[in-house]
Amino acid sequence: xYTFSNRLKISALVLMVLGLIGLGVGFFTAxxxxxxxxxxxxSAHGDGHGGDHSSGHLIAQExxxxxxxxxxxxxxxxxxxxxxxxxxxxxxxxxxxAHGDAGHGGGHADHHGExxxxxxxxxxxxxxxxxxxxxxxxxxxxxxxxxxxxxxQAGWSPILFRVMEGITAYLAPGGIIxxxxxxxxxxxxxxxxxxxxxxxxxxxxxxxxxxxxLNPTFFIIRAILFLGGWVFYRQYSRKLSLAQDEASDNKPFxxxxxxxxxxxxxxxxxxSMMSWDWIMSLDPHWFSTLFGWYVxxxxxxxxxxTIAIITIYLKSKGYLEEVNDSHIHDLAKxxxxxxxxxxxxxxxxxxxxxxxxxxxxxxxxxxxxxYYKLPFFGMLVLNFVFPLLVLMHSHFKxxxxxxxxxxxxxxxxxxxxVFNMIMPATVGEHxxxxxPEIGGIMFFAGLFIYVVFTALxxxxxxxxxxxxxxESRQFHY
Amino acid sequence: MEAKLFRALYNDDxxxxxxxxxxxxxxxxxxxxxxxxxxxxxxxxxxxAETRISIAAFMYGCVGLITAVVMMNYIMIQxxxxxxxxxxxxxxxxxxxxxxxxxxxxxxxxxxxxxxxxFYLRSRMWPFKEAENxxxxxxxxxxxxEVHAGSDEEKLKELLLDTGAVEVQVPKTA
Numbered sequence: 001x002y003t004f005s006n007r008l009k010i011s012a013l014v015l016m017v018l019g020l021i022g023l024g025v026g027f028f029t030a031x032x033x034x035x036x037x038x039x040x041x042x043s044a045h046g047d048g049h050g051g052d053h054s055s056g057h058l059i060a061q062e063x064x065x066x067x068x069x070x071x072x073x074x075x076x077x078x079x080x081x082x083x084x085x086x087x088x089x090x091x092x093x094x095x096x097x098a099h100g101d102a103g104h105g106g107g108h109a110d111h112h113g114e115x116x117x118x119x120x121x122x123x124x125x126x127x128x129x130x131x132x133x134x135x136x137x138x139x140x141x142x143x144x145x146x147x148x149x150x151x152x153q154a155g156w157s158p159i160l161f162r163v164m165e166g167i168t169a170y171l172a173p174g175g176i177i178x179x180x181x182x183x184x185x186x187x188x189x190x191x192x193x194x195x196x197x198x199x200x201x202x203x204x205x206x207x208x209x210x211x212x213x214l215n216p217t218f219f220i221i222r223a224i225l226f227l228g229g230w231v232f233y234r235q236y237s238r239k240l241s242l243a244q245d246e247a248s249d250n251k252p253f254x255x256x257x258x259x260x261x262x263x264x265x266x267x268x269x270x271x272s273m274m275s276w277d278w279i280m281s282l283d284p285h286w287f288s289t290l291f292g293w294y295v296x297x298x299x300x301x302x303x304x305x306t307i308a309i310i311t312i313y314l315k316s317k318g319y320l321e322e323v324n325d326s327h328i329h330d331l332a333k334x335x336x337x338x339x340x341x342x343x344x345x346x347x348x349x350x351x352x353x354x355x356x357x358x359x360x361x362x363x364x365x366x367x368x369x370x371y372y373k374l375p376f377f378g379m380l381v382l383n384f385v386f387p388l389l390v391l392m393h394s395h396f397k398x399x400x401x402x403x404x405x406x407x408x409x410x411x412x413x414x415x416x417x418v419f420n421m422i423m424p425a426t427v428g429e430h431x432x433x434x435x436p437e438i439g440g441i442m443f444f445a446g447l448f449i450y451v452v453f454t455a456l457x458x459x460x461x462x463x464x465x466x467x468x469x470x471e472s473r474q475f476h477y
Numbered sequence: 478m479e480a481k482l483f484r485a486l487y488n489d490d491x492x493x494x495x496x497x498x499x500x501x502x503x504x505x506x507x508x509x510x511x512x513x514x515x516x517x518x519x520x521x522x523x524x525x526a527e528t529r530i531s532i533a534a535f536m537y538g539c540v541g542l543i544t545a546v547v548m549m550n551y552i553m554i555q556x557x558x559x560x561x562x563x564x565x566x567x568x569x570x571x572x573x574x575x576x577x578x579x580x581x582x583x584x585x586x587x588x589x590x591x592x593x594x595x596f597y598l599r600s601r602m603w604p605f606k607e608a609e610n611x612x613x614x615x616x617x618x619x620x621x622x623e624v625h626a627g628s629d630e631e632k633l634k635e636l637l638l639d640t641g642a643v644e645v646q647v648p649k650t651a
Contacts, residue, residue: 351574357563392535 002319002456008449015446019131022439026124034113037120041430118191119430125190126426129181131440133278134302134418135448136174137295138411141303142167143234144267144296145334150237150260155471156330159322161241162461163311167303168234169455170448175227182223182278186216192426193219195284207284214281222277226270233263245464253467271296282425286364290349295421297342301383302414304334305407310452312400319461325398326477332397332406336387339410343384368420371429375416382413415441481626482508483633484611485642486619490516493620496640497522500624503636508623511615530599534592541587545580612646619643 031037146164149157185192194200195207195214207214237256244252272292280291288294308331314320353361368376386409396402423431463469487493493516500507507523550569553576558566565571597603615621622642626633630647637645 347574347577351577354574394531 001459002314002453002461004453004457005317008453012446012449012453015442016450017446019439019441019443019446022435023124023128023443024439026127026436026439030121030124031117032121034117037117038113040120041116116430119427122191122426123430123432124436125181125185125192126422127436127440129178129192129426129440130415130418130422130437131444132174132178132181133422134415134441135170135444136178137299137418138302138306138448139168139170139174139452140230140271141296141299141301142307143171143230143303144264144271144300145303145307146237147233147260147263147267150257151264153257153468155468156327156475157472158466158468159320159462159472159475160307160311160327161463161466162459163314163320163456164307165238165241165459166452166456167306167310168238170451171234172231173447173451174444175231178278179223179227183220186220193281193284195281210284214284219277219281222273226274229263229266229270233259233266237263241463242459244466245460247465250467271299279421282422283364286361288349288353288361288364290345294342294345294349297338297345298414298417301335301338301342302411304331304338305410307331308335308403309407309411312404314456314461316400322462322473324476326475328400328403329394329397329477330475332391332403335403335407335410336391336397339383339387339391343380346380346383364424367424367428372420372424372431375420375433379413379416379420382409383417386410386413481630481648483624483626483630483637483648484646485622485624485637485640486612486614486644486646487622487641488619488643489641490620492641493622494519494522496622496637496642499640500622500636505624505627505633505636508625510623511611511621513616513618513620516620530592530596533595534588537591537595538584538588540591541584542580544587545576545583549576549579 029040031040142164146161146168148154149161149164184190186196188196191197195210196216196219201207201211237259240252240256240259244250244256247253275292275295279295280287308328311320311323311331312328315323350365353365387406390402390406391397419433419437466472485496487496490512493510493512497507497510497519501522501524510519510523512519546569553572554566554569560566564575569576610616611623612619612621622637624633624637626647634645634647
């Protein structure tokens with residue numbers, strides 16, 4: 001039996017408290033009026049920013065052919081109305097959502113200010129969402145890995161099942177947090193999802209066309225369905241896994257095998273749709289067909305990395321004595337392979353869009369090229385070049401501290417990946433990796449550690465009886 | 478004086494593994510082992526040095542990558558930077574995504590082919606090469622261990638039979 005060490009428990013709690021403070025600071029300092037937003041921008045960027053910003057504005061409007069159409073069609077008399085309509089079409093102009101409540105008649109100059117205000121208001125929400133989704137995604141990735149191990153009847157991994165089950169314990173609480181966030185967004189408490197705002201949709205023919213799918217009610221129903229399915233599998237499979245320990249035959253094992261195979265079918269469909277709903281719809285004008293796979297690769301590699309890190313940690317504390325270097329080696333091979341798989345999907349998505357350069361698709365990357373150069377290319381180095389070179393040599397995959405160090409880099413890289421998927425759509429060019437973002441990471445990291453390690457104390461760390469357990473014990477590469 | 482080689486034949490890979498371990502314990506130098514299929518762990522039991530072919534492959538891959546970059550840079554950017562369908566041919570970096578498939582394939586091509594050729598050279602395999610097979614049965618169901626005869630030939634023969642050899646061939650004195 002594992003006992004949650006006091007030091008780790010306190011660290012987790014400290015992380016949560018510091019994270020909460022960070023997030024709180026984010027919400028507290030978010031400007032509530034246009035004037036405050038402008039002042040905050042002045043102090044943050046100095047004089048140089050004015051030019052920058054307006055050019056960004058221009059790009060966003062030019063890129064959008066559709067904006068022109070609506071602009072011409074608009075019948076409303078005053079200029080503010082017109083530009084409002086045009087504005088709300090910019091992919092990165094989620095901010096236009098709040099146009100309605102802040103000074104409407106201010107004309108174009110003020111419009112700029114409102115856009116700025118909304119980006120800034122979105123920042124703490126996005127920081128919260130990036131952290132919440134990232135850690136939720138890790139446990140979902142582990143769940144997929146676990147189901148694959150069961151469905152494939154892998155002989156090496158049963159000894160790690162309890163660790164994986166521990167990590168997926170975060171699925172329910174993490175999922176509820178993400179769900180509450182989505183619910184608040186659908187109820188327009190924030191302006192993260194532009195399509196949830198009827199004022200935006202009214203002027204946006206493209207979103208209107210998608211309204212059959214992208215509407216708050218259906219969005220929430222889908223979220224309930226997906227989360228319900230995942231959490232159900234997690235709980236039921238865990239129950240069967242524990243039942244197998246006490247059983248006198250292999251019935252729970254066989255049942256779990258069938259359940260896992262069925263879950264994988266559900267997972268592939270639901271995960272793909274989840275990525276359209278929760279991430280891709282942040283940019284409701286943009287679409288990509290392999291996006292679901294891309295998000296999957298990201299969560300899969302983060303999940304496997306987390307399994308490796310937690311396994312090595314528990315082993316170093318003397319809890320997983322039967323886990324040998326070969327198990328770590330296998331996990332590290334997965335980290336290496338799936339990192340490259342992620343890069344393959346990243347590149348396939350990027351290169352196809354770059355090559356064809358169709359305006360309606362390319363805006364997505366224009367935004368990231370223009371304003372997110374460092375995180376965008378930095379994550380490529382962290383997620384591809386670094387694991388490629390470090391984990392290529394077979395010998396290095398057996399050195400525990402090497403795997404841990406690479407794992408931390410990969411996890412940070414995939415946080416940046418989530419960051420790059422969320423931020424450009426919500427805060428646009430006003431991004432920082434500052435107190436709210438770090439607060440978001442810390443809070444959820446603390447919660448994740450707390451939930452996962454608490455779950456690990458519940459049961460023995462190695463399954464007692466499983467047809468493949470002995471093979472797993474003897475596993476040697 | 479020409480060295481004499483004793484040949485011990487085994488008919489099971491488990492017995493072979495045990496024999497090899499035993500011979501190593503007795504400090505008998507094993508010249509060569511012939512098996513019909515790869516016997517897992519035999520190289521470790523024999524104490525063979527690890528292969529370095531993966532390191533060679535990595536370096537060949539680097540050569541392939543460099544070849545692709547130099548080639549595409551010269552052809553597409555330096556020599557004749559045409560405007561083909563609006564692709565930016567001003568610098569290599571600007572047009573790089575279009576070159577990645579070639580960079581990738583050449584890396585794999587060089588790594589794979591040069592590694593295979595290295596393998597052939599190092600293990601001396603080529604067409605029309607005369608087979609070096611001491612006993613035909615080793616390609617089907619027998620395992621053969623070649624050891625140098627030391628000073629005490631009788632004792633070595635005993636030892637080989639002891640390890641479970643089904644047959645020990647003692648060559649006539651040359």
